[in-house]
Amino acid sequence: MRKSVIACLTVAALSVGAVAGADGHISDKQIxxxxxxxxxxMQLYAFHLTTLGGMAKGEVPYDSEAAAAAANSIVALTGLAQSGYWLPGSDSESIENTKALPAIWADGxxxxxxSGALTDAAFAMQTAAATDLDSLKVAMEGLGGACGACHKMYRQASN
Incomplete structure (x- = not known):
């Protein structure tokens, strides 16, 4: 499954140009x-992470079915094609109302x-979530770390 997700991400990354018009221009409406x-x-990730995080922190009782549903949803989200979300010119220095830093599009x-680390962490959570609370807590560290690693490098800090 992980290989198919990586293959989809690679194909998606290579197809970003297909979103542009025939002249290569990306319209404001497309952006x-x-x-x-x-x-x-990202809001869907946050919604499901709130369920898991609440359980991990003891804010809500552990519920194996709810945990499994949230983890399954996160895995599904990691598998969605996302290349069309990340158009050149849709960064925080080019437009308002986004926190995506230009570094996302930089060479290197x-x-x-x-993204691959997030997918791996999501699959680990999927396995752990329905097992028990201790397993969920361990997997939450990995999942939170994967989210945080990307946000630290590629998301503008909140004011």
């Missing part, structure tokens, strides 16, 4: 739609590796 889609995607960016 706005891309930003909205990626922010919605390791955003793909970080």
């Amino acid at each position: 706005a739609a891309a930003v909205k889609a990626r922010q919605s995607h 960016s390791d955003v793909g590796a970080k």
Whole structure:
């Protein structure tokens, strides 16, 4: 499964140009739609991570079914094609209302590796979530670390 996710990400990364018009121009409307889609995607991650994090912190009782559902959703989110979300010119220095730093698009960016680490952590959580609370807590460290590693490098800090 992991290999198929990586293959999809690679194909997606190579197909970003297909989003542009015939002249290579990406319209403001396309950029706005891309930003909205990626922010919605991130909100879905946050929604499911809140369920798991609440259990890990003891804020809500551990529920193996709810934990498994949240973990399964995160795995599904990591498998969605995302290349259309990350259009050149949709960074925090080019437009307002985004925290995506230009470093995402820079040569040598390791955003793909970080995405792979998130996928790995999501699969680990999927295995752990329905097992028991202690397993969920351990997997939450890995999942939170994967999210944080990308945000630290590629997301503008909140004011």
